[in-house]
Amino acid sequence: MPDDVRTAAARAVTATSGFALAVDIGGTFTDVVLRHEGGASVTDKTLTTHRNLLEGFFRAVDLALDRAGIGPAAVTAVTVHATTLVTNAVIERRGPPTALLATRGFRDVLSIRNEHRYDMFDPQIEFPDPLVPDALVYTLDERTHADGSVAKPVDAVEASALARRMQADGVQAVGICLLNAYRNGANEQAARTAILAAAPGMAVTLSSEVSPQIREYPRASTTVMNAYTQPIVAPYLAALEAELARRGFPNRPLIMLSNGGVVGTRVAGGFPVRMIESGPAAGALAAAHFSAVLDLPRLLSFDMGGTTAKACLIEGGRPLVAGEFEVDRRYRFKPGSGFPITIPAVDMIEIGAGGGSIARVDTLGLLKVGPRSAGSEPGPVCYGRGGTQPTVTDADVVLGLLDA
Template identity: 40%
Template sequence: MGSLRVAIDIGGTFTDVCALDEVSGRMHVAKTPTTPDPIDGFMTGLSEAGVQLRDIALLSHGTTVATNALITRRLPRVAMICTRGFRDVIEIRRANKEDLWDAYKDVARPYIPRRDRLPISERIDAAGVVVTKLDQAEALELARILRKRQVAAVAVCFMNAFMNGAHERAMRDILLRELPGVPISISSEVLPEIFEHERFSTTVVNAVLSPVAGAYVERLSDRLRAGGYASDLLLLHSGGGVMTPSSVRDFAARIAGSGIAAGAIASRHIAGLCGFANSIGLDMGGTSCDVSLAYEGQSRVTKDWGIEFGYPIRFPSIEVLTIGAGGGSLARIEDGALKNGPQSAGAHPGPACYGGGNTVPTNTDANIVLGRLGTGLAGGSIKLDAKLAEQAVRTGVADQLGVSVHQAAEAVIRVANANMADAVRLISISRGYDPRDFALVAFGGAGALHGAALARELSIPVVIVPTNPGITSALGCLLVDLQHDFAESYLKPAEATDPADLQHRFATLEATAAERLLHEGVATTDMVMQRSVDMMYQGQWRSLSVTVPPQISTMEALVASFHQQHEREYNFRRDDAPVSLFRLNLKATGLVPKVALATSEPGGAMPQPASRRPVYFDNATPHDTPVYWRPDLPAGAEIDGPAIIDQLDATTVLPPGASMTVDRFGNLVMRVGS
């Protein structure tokens, strides 16, 4: 067994590799283009990082394979078997629309067409009592039809199966016998919760992704074993943990949000290293910007998410808000107003300064005009044409608004920052959190360019720029544990709930969780069980999750916690209103040994600037600004703005009036002032 822990995050444009030596704590990174077959880019990234598979002790992987499959609809033929009369639940949805006022915009079609949604005679009532038994002959006939259609997977979704899953299990047994090798997803195991649309939708997504994710994981595992890797491949899932390949085959929908979770995990960890339990992650790349929030060391988790509107995936997911704001976001004048994004120049043709033929200005072009970004990326391997950038900004914005090219470029950046500030407000202020109590972790290829200005707009006092901003998401894959989430519907008023009954039900969930973790090789001493219960005021249907202690003696403490959390979330509480329980939740974690990142003791001579250049900061007069090469900055180095810090994968802007310190982990910690 080797001493390297390796994380690989495959995005739409680049594949990022982060290799951490368990002995020295030193990190090696690599960035390579994502290939049509992601596995080829995966192996190329390992090679470029100088990593041999036999030297890897643990390999974690974040992937967009499942996400892209849903977006592009490159899915195998999958069938759904449902209770007669409920064939169209996933098409009726909630009868709502993404854009309320657009009468012509339709919701995307269901993942399983109507011809492959087959009804069967069975019925269980809302109390879990069998009303109509499952028709065995009809079940066998449906299995024959599906075998003839050569479906790749089947979703079984029966009404009220969340109360009694006996009929679904019986249907699965028949299908497994008649369709050997075909994965079967049943709603009573995938998501045992009330609300049929959400339960059916999650089960359908799980079914359509099972063949896709299963085949991908199997091919990748075979390549890794052939190269000498002996341990399990761990795949990041939306909830902020990792899964083994066997779990991915059963719960494939969990990796639909794999790609965006890694950055949120890494930003939370880096903020913790710098002494901040409250942090906001800003992952700004070339096309989009992902915003996440951690409070008291814990990321916000949501169950209200999905890849496409109308088709929810109700597995717990780290809450990440994504907007179209990146280095390649296009700026243009519409109806006399300056707009920025969400359209992007992408990697091809890219910003105007790339010389690929695009003439519409982007955020990257504006930053070049302002001098904040130099004329080279990736250590100079990518040359940027400042004249093309200036021409695009002048033609696309300055001439139309009647302002100078520098004023136009500043306006482009201000609009981009305003868009990102709105996203931060949505995930913080609208959730009851004050941004002034948080540190901003700015990463991605463009996050450090905008971090200080964005923090000032939101009155955030501190900005943290990680050591390698461009591969921070890959680092997040190294910082997670094995994690599974279990849930059980529990519809009762709090005053009628017996604490002993809750204790028994949680113990049952914990036994199931422990069995799964033991199957994945986790020792009992490395298991952590975290209980919570979803509660609501009677008459509501939206609930809040309240932490449950290991021993439940009375219900009063849980009800008091609910009132307190409701006040923080919605700014009011009703202590005299009755409270109901909605669902029991269990997060089961199998701890993976963590490796400490390498540190450096403060000291060393402050280097001279690598160069100087004029940079514009919020006014018409440029500042003569020093440019430092980040690898030359020692731990403990202190710099007063204005300054530019260049490195291989990012550029950091330190504006006038701000100061910066390099901490012992190599992070840049900026105090930006008001």
Template identity: 40%
Template sequence: MTYRVAVDVGGTFTDAVLTDSGGKRLIAIKVPTTPANRADGVMNAVHAVASAAGVDARDIEEVVHGSTTGTNALIERTGAKVGFLTTAGFRDLLEIGRVMRPHEGLYDFTVDRPAPLVPRHRCLEAIERLDATGAVLTPLDEPSVHAAAGVFAREGVEAIAVCFLFSFLNPVHEKRAAAILAGRFPELLISISSDVSPEYREYERANTTVMNAYLSPVMGKYLARLEERIRAELGSARLSIIQANGGSTSVKHARRLAVTTVNSGPAGGVVAAAFYGRRNKRPRIVSVDMGGTSFDIGLVEDGVSRVTTEGAFQGLPVKIPIIDLHIIGAGGGSIAWIDRGGALNVGPHSAAAEPGPACYRRGGVEPTVTDANVVLGRLNPDNFNAGQMSLDRGAARRALAPIADELGTSVEEAALGVVRVVNANMIKGIATVTIQRGIDLRDFSLLSFGGAGGVHAVDIARELGMAEAVIPPLPGTFSAIGLLVTEMRHDYVSALGGLVADNAHLARLEQRFRDMENAGRRELAAQDYSDDRIRLTRMADLKVLGQTYELLLP
């Protein structure tokens, strides 16, 4: 018998779930995340769940991995040193953006847009221009590309992103510029927007391409290390990577399009929620994953997770299909603190896996949500993480004592305050993606999972007036279960350039769809998927003439 293992890396714990080829066993386990080298934590989890199931690790056929490598690189700004090449006159594209302040900064002058991933001195221009139909107005000036390559060489860039105006209609200039740059830098990954995000809106397309270049070297190194460990320790097991759209993909694809792997772990939780809802006649769900570091909110309607092409990662817009997630810094490890005005706050900073909450006995001293729940008796200190850990109630009380002293209350009252504040933060987060979008939560179930989710679920659902709060089986590893029920998925886009229904040629539209379908078949055939296992879905971005934004419709 063979086995599949799903591994979801979180900020505090790495979760693993094992199932057999007959689907009769489901074994779950949690091990500490290893921030210094997350591949260690992944392999620790794989061996731990195999041991718990009593199986030989070399009988594992596939490891499905929800990675936080890209997400962490964006949060910590530890991605590659990128050079950006764009059309002459548009060097400041990433700086100018949409000339809009963040929504949360509407009345707060201290809030600003995140800085671009590429500083201005590494944003260079190539002389070329296409018109709005893709026709060449100014041929590509190759010496200008060579000149940019010289600057990139002096700057020591580790990856290059290329985004020319209207290249989604005609990629000829981008492809030629990429060929010139590849000749100069054969060892570097070069991302071009007509491959990464061939859609209109130049700022979002450019930002997506830059982000892909920023993350691909980091993701490539991580996956190379992990693949090597898997070959050495598991033999012929296949490694699959979860994408932000909720589907899985090959390692080769994840290396080339690393931007698609950001937030892949949280996406697995929403996929699991939709799967659970369909099986249990709950088609309308708000899924919330409260782990040690973050609180991930997803929406399921009619049994399907909502996918958007107008998302953002860490405040930077992306133009690729992703599950519509809203993530805030509220988890079991979120740190409680008093601001200068004397008000109690919780998060967004977290004690994470190292050192963790004070009650973990790993050197943590700052008060966290987990410490507050231990003090209030909401967590059993003698049976934490299925009995694999014990918690130190005394350390939790000592961590919360300074908060209690500043507030002039008992430690128990301070702990209750911490719980109420983090609940308020989570309620506000849910309202942002539901009530503020006109969604009536009285028709929805709250499906709460993650290591800390069940402790807070009832309070949140009651406050929002929701129909019910549901805790699924194996809630602490529920996102990892979602990775097991995902399907291999590839999204293909072909821009039509302002096509109007009155002048649309059905034969040309059909050919565009067929070209994308054939590309998908070739990609999946290379991964040993037969035709009878492939499902093709056609979608179109449509809008009424004169509207600015479109709707994605089947």
């Protein structure tokens, strides 16, 4: 259908209000869906603007609104947003200086990990570098027993002194993960109170709030990742909400979580680790929707974007949800080679092979594709934006599978 016909059809259903808006920011494209309450929808996409994600966000939104012939005030239903902001911040190490506050005697929890070797026979086994360097790990002389009883409460004077040390070391965020805090978070809460009194601008994450689960290392890993990304995500979501309001959108945005649920921007900004798989989770939910529409209780969802490809099994009309997954694996198919994150997430397989994945010949003369991607800047060669490395999309154009 020609664009002018599609635009006319879209405008034909805009006599009444009742639109919902969904925007997904990926590594290559920013996609938007504008859906009328009658069922008609308008879709569009633009390249992701990594220097300022909101630029691409509103460029895509403006395209969809223009095609539908409506203004922001007509979006009276939900506005939902999914983004790869958290994942990219971790993989690219774009977070601010972040500290870990642990119980005295347990400062090495991030470097020791769980002592599991994901490959017993690899003498040069690799793990991702911790998000918190050893120099920014601090300890408190406190103790909570395994049953949750507090054996030694937090000394506010000691915690305040540590907060001043953190400030002197340039720390902007701290994750507090104390022993057995999953049973009783009183000492973590006391430490936060003392730290914020001494350093009011510090972003503080408590393990007892973000991941109140047994097993010290996964809890510490989840806490640190939340602390590391909070100073990036919270201002971004606040700016998004403010700009939507300034433009006249009537409702506050809802943010997609890794488990397929949605929350407000304040909750999402406080717990950004829950957003790590928000984009892929939305794709799995779409597959679950079609599973119900087509009456296919078992379905395999395949979602290929510009940077990655995701596969998810739909059972009984619903995607499987796991309680733990990994981020930033050194080896794509080896569990244990990344950071464990103990939050509910849609269970899927994700590999670095998308439309923008770069093809190359390795040192053995073998053809390889991915995981490096041309992304949106400069993008594949056929985009004409300065790209020089061949990608999957370029191959599709050469083969005639895509129009030039």
